[in-house]
Amino acid sequence: MPSLVVVGSQWGDEGKGKIVDFLANEANVVVRYQGGNNAGHSVKIGERLFALHLVPSGILRPGKTAIIGNGVVVDPGALLKEMNDLESKGVSIKNLRISDRANVIMPYHRLLDGAEERLREGAKVGTTGRGIGPSYSDKVARLGIRMVDLVDENALSEKLGFLVPLKQRMLDAYGDRAKLDLEAIRREYVDYGIKLAKYVTDTGEIVGDSIRRGKKVLFEGAQGTMLDIDHGTYPFVTSSTTVASNAASGSGISPLLLDEVYGVVKAYTTRVGEGPFPTELTDDLGRTIAEKGGEFGTTTGRPRRCGWLDLVVTGYANSLSGLSGIALTKIDVLGGIGDLKVCTHYAVGGKRVLRIPADLKKLERCEPKYATLKGWDEIDVPEMKRVLSRGFTALPENMKKYVRFVENRMKVPVVLLGLGRRRNEILDLRKSKWKTRRK
DSSP states (O other), rough: OEEEEEEESSOSSHHHHHHHHHHTTTEEEEEEEEEBBOOOEEEETTTTEEEESSSSSSGGGOOOEEETTTTBEOOOHHHHHHHHHHHHHOOOTTTTTEEEEEEEOOOOHHHHHHHHHHHHGGGOOOSSSSSHHHHHHHHHHOOOHHHHTTTTTHHHHHHHHHHHHHHHHHHHHTTOOOOOOOHHHHHHHHHHHHHHGGGOOOOOHHHHHHTTOOOEEEEEOOEEEEEEGTTTTTTOOSSSSSSSTTHHTTTTSSSGGGGGGEEEESSSSEEEESOOTBOOOSHHHHHHHHHHTTOBTTTTTTTTTEEEHHHHHHHHHHHEEEEEEEEEEEEEEEEESSSSSEEEEEEETOOOOOOEOOOOOOOOOEEEEEEEEOOOOOOOOHHHHHHHHOOGGGGGGGHHHHHHHHHHHHTOOOEEEOOOTTTEEEEOOOOOSOOOOOO
């Protein structure tokens, strides 16, 4: 009765969508367990690029059950648009299910998101402005509207009657000139509830029963470990828990039902928005890597900051999520740029630092210490086909050394190796697939 969690091991954008899509071919159920439409997963199938923001990547595999868990905050308008876009491209959404316990993003959440960010002035956190943070805030403050309310017109109307005037007073206090129209919001969201009602259910029961019946369940995280609300580079983080342990809470099942955890590691490091980034490259090389890697946000289109692979970051992710395997992505991007550096530890005040400090001022003072590895030439199309057919031994020698270096330092095997953007350009290095559950 196997289950597998896929987590981001850096600041997000590691290629989780592609890895989940690859693994979903073997799964029966794919579950998104946190975040909102501030995250994006892109999957390239042939020459077609699919950008997903709320719907789990498993939806692209026919016959799979795709679940939006209770740990996700749902913008119903954005979700319906995404569902319509998928259907227009021939993707069936009949197996999509949405947790009745998931919280709903409301129009006032987006307005408050923008107002709060503006008031931060020099202390902006780089929010996407999609209302994610305020929605999670309302969830914790017990002021949230959940999907179970959205599909019940009476419950929705009652809650809006209290919440809309309250949020209007907050906007007024922030100096925002927006005026909330209670009746317009009510009509809009009642309509959303009608359209989404057939997809809303107790998804925790589905997930738990699926695992107990021996179905293969894949858990899909959004963002990355360093954006975790508790463990990331706070306050430059997202509003939810991104580490593997939240796969249980964010899906409504027992943590005893979780088995394997794969950490997705990009072969270099990127991050979007504000905050410290020890291995960042601000020179032409950083811009070259960004251009070669297509480093622009799936959701926002914002350019990503690029830097060398940081094993302090990935080691920290391992300590938090207990990785049983690494999916090393975008290693092809490093081809043809010469010698490569990998950060093995930091130094600050003459002391060796091997764990991310909570104090960001200390992190900003950390000097990355590097190991230098030989690079390799770019892999052309004929060579790519040969590598994919022959396996790991056909890789350039220095690329193999890079992979082994990561494995040895992290003490976790590389089980999947991403060599390109398409779903078939992944080298499967697993010795066994979907292990049986531990007794």
